[in-house]
Amino acid sequence: MSSGVRWGVIWAIFAKEVREILRDRKTLFMLLAIPLLFYPALLLLVSEVGASQVAKLEAAEVVVGVAGGEAPEGLRAALEAPGEGEASGALRLERVSDPREALASEAATVVLEVPGDASAWSGEGTAQVRVWVNSVEPLSQEGEERVRAGLRRYEAELLRGRLASHALPETFHDPLEIVGEDIAPPERQAGRLLALVLPMLLLVFMVSGAFYPAVDLTAGERERKTLQTLLTAPVRPLEVVLGKYLTVLAMTLSSGAVNAVSLGLVGGHAMSLGGGDALGGLGSVSALDIAGLLGVVVLMGFFLAALMMTVASLADTPKGAQSYMTGVYMLTLVPAGVAQVPGIELTSSTAFLPVLNLTLLIKELLLVGVVGEHLFLVTVATGIWTLLLLLLASRIFARSALSVTLGDVGGLLARAPDPRTGRPRPVPSPDEALAFVALLFLGLYYAGSLAQRWDLLGGLALTLGGMLALTLGAIRLLRLDVRATLHLGWAPGRVWAGAALLGVSSMVWVQGLTQLFHATFLPIPESFVKLMESSFSMPESVGGRLLTVAVMALLPAVCEEAVFRGWLLSSLRGRLPGWAAVAVSAAIFGAFHLSLYRFLGTFSLGLIMGAMVWRRRALGPSALFHFLNNALALHFAEVLGWLGAGEEIPTWLVAASVVLSAAGFGLVFWGKAEGDDDAAA
Amino acid sequence: MSEAAAATAPQVVCEGLSRRFGGVQAVDGVSFAVRGGEIFGLLGPNGAGKTTTLRMLVTLLTPDAGRATICGHDVAREGEAVRRCVGYQTGDTQLYERLTPVEFLEYFGRLQGMERGLVRERIASLMEELDFGGYRDRLCGGLSTGQKQRVNIARALLHDPPVLILDEPTSGLDIVSAHFVVSFLERVRAAGRAVIYSTHIMSEVELLCDRIGVIHRGRLLTTGTLPELLAQTGEDGLTRAFLKVIGAGAGEGAR
Ligand SMILES: Nc1ncnc2c1ncn2[C@@H]1O[C@H](COP(=O)(O)OP(=O)(O)OP(=O)(O)O)[C@@H](O)[C@H]1O
Ligand SMILES: [Mg+2]
Numbered sequence: 001m002s003s004g005v006r007w008g009v010i011w012a013i014f015a016k017e018v019r020e021i022l023r024d025r026k027t028l029f030m031l032l033a034i035p036l037l038f039y040p041a042l043l044l045l046v047s048e049v050g051a052s053q054v055a056k057l058e059a060a061e062v063v064v065g066v067a068g069g070e071a072p073e074g075l076r077a078a079l080e081a082p083g084e085g086e087a088s089g090a091l092r093l094e095r096v097s098d099p100r101e102a103l104a105s106e107a108a109t110v111v112l113e114v115p116g117d118a119s120a121w122s123g124e125g126t127a128q129v130r131v132w133v134n135s136v137e138p139l140s141q142e143g144e145e146r147v148r149a150g151l152r153r154y155e156a157e158l159l160r161g162r163l164a165s166h167a168l169p170e171t172f173h174d175p176l177e178i179v180g181e182d183i184a185p186p187e188r189q190a191g192r193l194l195a196l197v198l199p200m201l202l203l204v205f206m207v208s209g210a211f212y213p214a215v216d217l218t219a220g221e222r223e224r225k226t227l228q229t230l231l232t233a234p235v236r237p238l239e240v241v242l243g244k245y246l247t248v249l250a251m252t253l254s255s256g257a258v259n260a261v262s263l264g265l266v267g268g269h270a271m272s273l274g275g276g277d278a279l280g281g282l283g284s285v286s287a288l289d290i291a292g293l294l295g296v297v298v299l300m301g302f303f304l305a306a307l308m309m310t311v312a313s314l315a316d317t318p319k320g321a322q323s324y325m326t327g328v329y330m331l332t333l334v335p336a337g338v339a340q341v342p343g344i345e346l347t348s349s350t351a352f353l354p355v356l357n358l359t360l361l362i363k364e365l366l367l368v369g370v371v372g373e374h375l376f377l378v379t380v381a382t383g384i385w386t387l388l389l390l391l392l393a394s395r396i397f398a399r400s401a402l403s404v405t406l407g408d409v410g411g412l413l414a415r416a417p418d419p420r421t422g423r424p425r426p427v428p429s430p431d432e433a434l435a436f437v438a439l440l441f442l443g444l445y446y447a448g449s450l451a452q453r454w455d456l457l458g459g460l461a462l463t464l465g466g467m468l469a470l471t472l473g474a475i476r477l478l479r480l481d482v483r484a485t486l487h488l489g490w491a492p493g494r495v496w497a498g499a500a501l502l503g504v505s506s507m508v509w510v511q512g513l514t515q516l517f518h519a520t521f522l523p524i525p526e527s528f529v530k531l532m533e534s535s536f537s538m539p540e541s542v543g544g545r546l547l548t549v550a551v552m553a554l555l556p557a558v559c560e561e562a563v564f565r566g567w568l569l570s571s572l573r574g575r576l577p578g579w580a581a582v583a584v585s586a587a588i589f590g591a592f593h594l595s596l597y598r599f600l601g602t603f604s605l606g607l608i609m610g611a612m613v614w615r616r617r618a619l620g621p622s623a624l625f626h627f628l629n630n631a632l633a634l635h636f637a638e639v640l641g642w643l644g645a646g647e648e649i650p651t652w653l654v655a656a657s658v659v660l661s662a663a664g665f666g667l668v669f670w671g672k673a674e675g676d677d678d679a680a681a
Numbered sequence: 682m683s684e685a686a687a688a689t690a691p692q693v694v695c696e697g698l699s700r701r702f703g704g705v706q707a708v709d710g711v712s713f714a715v716r717g718g719e720i721f722g723l724l725g726p727n728g729a730g731k732t733t734t735l736r737m738l739v740t741l742l743t744p745d746a747g748r749a750t751i752c753g754h755d756v757a758r759e760g761e762a763v764r765r766c767v768g769y770q771t772g773d774t775q776l777y778e779r780l781t782p783v784e785f786l787e788y789f790g791r792l793q794g795m796e797r798g799l800v801r802e803r804i805a806s807l808m809e810e811l812d813f814g815g816y817r818d819r820l821c822g823g824l825s826t827g828q829k830q831r832v833n834i835a836r837a838l839l840h841d842p843p844v845l846i847l848d849e850p851t852s853g854l855d856i857v858s859a860h861f862v863v864s865f866l867e868r869v870r871a872a873g874r875a876v877i878y879s880t881h882i883m884s885e886v887e888l889l890c891d892r893i894g895v896i897h898r899g900r901l902l903t904t905g906t907l908p909e910l911l912a913q914t915g916e917d918g919l920t921r922a923f924l925k926v927i928g929a930g931a932g933e934g935a936r
C-alpha cells in the first residue's frame with residue numbers, strides 16, 4: 001500500500017494522459033461531436049420536419065361527409081367559416097351514405113352524422129351528432145378538429161338564440177368564472193420541469209464523456225501491458241490512481257459542461273423559435289442557485305469519475321470493463337429515477353446514499369434553493385465515497401499490474417509493510433487511516449443514528465464505544481504499535497495544567513468568534529438552535545446529570561481523541577508539515593459532527609487539540625481539554641442556552657477566557673516539542 | 682566475467698523464490714545470484730517459470746516464499762527502492778501509441794524523478810547508441826516491432842540502473858534487429874551492469890551469457906558457465922545439453 005504522494009508525479013501522469021487523449025480522435029469525437037453536432041442536427045430535423053408536416057396538414061383540404069339527415073344551413077355556415085385565429089385550409093361538405101365505407105375508401109376525411117329528423121334541431125331538446133374519424137390518419141384527425149370547432153361555433157349560436165328567446169342574459173349559463181393563481185415564483189415553476197430532467201441528463205452526459213477514457217486508462221492499459229512498465233517505475237499506486245483520476249475527472253466535467261452548454265443553447269434557440277415559455281422563468285434564477293447548481297454538478301463529477309475509474313480498473317480487458325461499467329451505469333440511473341418520486345426528499349438518511357443524494361440536492365436546489373446544511377452533508381458524504389473509491393482503486397493497482405483476482409483486491413485494511421523502509425510500521429499509513437475513518441463515518445452514520453433514535457444517551461455511548469473498539473481492532477489487525485498510534489506518551493505536569501486552563505476557557509472565545517462569523521455570513525436557523533438546546537439539555541436528578549456528563553463529555557474525550565488525535569494524526573506525522581496535519585485532522589473532526597453550523601466551532605477546537613498532541617505526543621492532556629470543554633458546554637447550555645445561538649456572551653467572561661487561554665497556551669506549547677530527537681534520528 | 686566484477690557483491694540475489702498460481706507451482710525454490718558486469722541467462726521451455734521469476738524480481742508479483750534482493754533491497758518489502766535500481770523490459774510490451782519516442786522517454790524520466798536536463802542528455806546518448814533518431818518524432822503507434830523495441834530498451838536504461846532485467850527481448854525481431862540487441866547488451870555488460878536475460882533461443886545464450894541457469898517446471902535445475910554445462914552433461918552443444926538437463930529434470934520432477 002502506498003503512502004504519501006508526490007504531486008509532481010501525479011501531474012506528470014495527468015499531463016501525459018491528457019496529451020494522449022487530445023490526440024485520440026475517437027475520444028474527442030465522443031466528447032465533442034455529439035453535443036456540438038448531434039443536438040443542433042436533431043433540433044433542426046425535429047423542428048423542420050415537424051413544422052412542415054403541421055403546415056401541410058393545416059393547409060390541406062378536408063372533405064366532410066354528411067350522413068343521416070340534412071345539415072341545417074347555420075351548421076353548414078359555421079363549419080365552412082374559419083374561426084378566429086385558426087389558419088385552416090378549405091373544407092368541403094359532401095353527402096355520403098355509409099360513414100364507415102366513406103372513411104375507408106377515403107371519399108371523406110371525416111364524417112358528420114346528423115339526425116335524420118330535421119325537427120331534432122328546433123325546440124329546446126338535445127340533438128345528437130356523431131363525428132366519425134379514422135384516428136390513425138393525421139388528416140382525419142385534423143378534419144375532426146375543424147369539424148368540432150365548427151360544431152362548437154354552431155352550438156354557441158343555438159344557445160344564444162335560446163337565451164334571447166327567453167330574454168335571458170348571456171351570463172345565464174355561465175354562473176362561475178374560475179381563475180388560477182400560482183404564488184410559486186416563475187423560476188421555481190420552471191425549476192420543477194428542469195428538476196425532472198436535469199439530474200438524469202447530467203448523469204448521462206458525464207458518464208458518456210468519461211466512459212471511454214476510464215476504460216482505456218485502466219483495463220486498456222493493463223491489456224496492452226504498458227501498466228506493467230508503468231508500475232516498474234518507482235511510482236506509488238496512489239499517485240498512478242490520482243493522475244488517472246484527474247484525467248477521468250477532467251473528461252467527466254468537460255463532457256458535462258459541453259453537453260449542458262450545447263443543449264442549453266439549442267434548447268434556448270428552440271424556445272425562442274417556438275415561443276415556449278415553460279422555462280422562460282429561468283432567466284430569473286438567482287446567482288446563488290446557479291453557483292450551488294454548479295457546485296453540485298462538480299461534486300457529481302468527482303463521484304462519477306471515481307466510480308467509473310474504480311469499476312473499470314477491476315477488469316483485465318476493455319471488454320470486461322465495458323460490461324462492468326454498463327452495469328454500474330444502469331445502477332446509477334436507478335437512484336436518479338427514484339429521486340423523481342414526489343415525496344422523496346433530502347433527509348439525514350438519504351444524504352449519504354451516493355447518486356441519490358446528489359440528484360435530490362439538484363431537485364431541492366431547483367425547487368427550494370440552496371439549503372446550506374444539506375449542501376454540507378452531501379459534500380461530506382460525496383467526499384467520503386470518492387475517497388473510499390480512490391483508495392480501493394489504488395489497492396487494485398498496487399496488487400494487479402497483470403490481472404485482477406478477487407484476492408488481490410482484498411479489504412482496504414490489510415497488513416503491509418512500509419514500502420519505503422520495508423520495516424513493519426508503528427503507525428497506520430495516511431491512506432489506511434483515511435479509509436478507516438471514512439468507513440467509520442459511514443458505519444457510525446447509519447448504525448449510530450439508528451441507535452440514537454432508540455435512546456439518545458445509550459445510542460451515543462454505543463457509537464463512541466464502537467469507534468474506540470473499532471480503532472483498537474484496526475490497530476491489532478495491522479499489527480501497529482498502540483502507543484505510537486494513539487500518542488500514548490506521558491506529559492509533564494505543566495502541560496496538563498495548561499490543557500486544563502485551555503479546557504475551561506477556550507470554548508467561550510471560540511464560540512464567540514464562531515457566533516460572530518455566523519451572524520455575519522451564515523445565519524443559523526432557529527430550528528437548529530432549538531435542536532442543539534434540546535440535545536445539550538441536562539436532566540434534574542444527580543444520577544441523570546452524572547450520566548449525561550459521562551456520555552457527552554467523558555466518552556467523547558476518550559474515544560474521539562483516540563480516533564482523531566491518535567489514529568488519524570499519527571498517520572500524518574512525517575507525511576505532512578505539522579500545520580497541515582493538524583488542519584487536515586481538525587477539518588475531518590469538524591466534518592464528523594455532520595452539521596454546517598457546528599463545523600467552525602468543532603474545527604477550531606480540533607485545531608487546538610491537534611496542535612497540542614502534535615507538539616507533546618501525548619493524548620492525555622488533549623483528552624482532559626476535550627472533557628472539560630464538553631462538560632462546560634453542557635453547563636453553559638443550561639444557563640445561557642446553546643452558545644452557538646444569538647445569546648450575548650458577557651464581555652467579562654470573554655476577557656477572562658482569553659487571559660486563561662493565553663496562559664494555557666503558554667504552558668502547553670512553551671519549550672521544545674516532544675520527540676523531535678527521535679524524529680530527526 | 683571480469684575480475685573486477687567478480688570482486689563486487691552480487692547485485693541480484695534470489696534464495697528459494699517460489700510462487701504458485703492456483704494449482705500450478707509456477708516457480709519452485711529458485712536460487713541464484715548475479716554480479717555487476719555479468720549476463721545471466723535464464724533458459725527454459727515455455728511455461729518453465731521464467732517470466733514469473735522475473736516479475737517477482739521487478740516487484741510486479743509478490744513471492745509466496747523465499748526472498749530476493751536487488752542492490753541490497755528486498756523485493757517484497759522495499760518495492761520502490763528496488764524499482765529505482767532496475768530496468769525491466771519484455772518482448773511483448775507496447776509503447777504508448779499516441780506519444781512520440783522522445784515524449785515517451787521524457788515521461789518515464791519524470792516518473793523516475795530525474796532532472797529535466799539529465800533526461801535530455803540520457804535520451805540523446807541512448808538515441809545515438811540505439812539509433813532511433815530517425816523516427817524520434819513519429820507517434821509510437823506507427824512504429825515497427827523492432828523500432829518499438831529499441832525505444833523500449835532506451836526506456837529501461839534511461840535512469841542508468843545497475844540491474845537490467847530482460848524477458849525475451851528479441852521475440853518478434855528479425856535476425857538483424859535481434860543481433861543488434863545482442864551486441865548492444867555486450868556494451869551494457871561492459872558498463873558494469875548486471876543483466877538477467879530470459880530466452881529459449883540457444884544461440885543468443887551461447888553468444889551472450891556468462892552464466893546460464895536452466896529452469897524447468899519452476900525449478901532451477903542447474904547453473905553454470907557454458908563449458909561447465911557441457912562438461913556436466915557430456916554433450917558438445919548447448920541445445921543437446923539443455924535437452925538432456927530438461928529430460929533428467931522431467932524424470933526427476935515427476936512428482
Ligand atoms: N497470472 C497467472 N495466473 C495463473 N497462472 C499463471 C500466471 N502466470 C503464469 N502462470 C503459470 O505459471 C507457469 C509459468 O509461467 P511463466 O509465464 O513464468 O513461464 P515462462 O517460462 O515465462 O514461459 P514462456 O517461455 O512461454 O514465456 C505456467 O504454467 C503458467 O501457466
Ligand atoms: Mg515468459
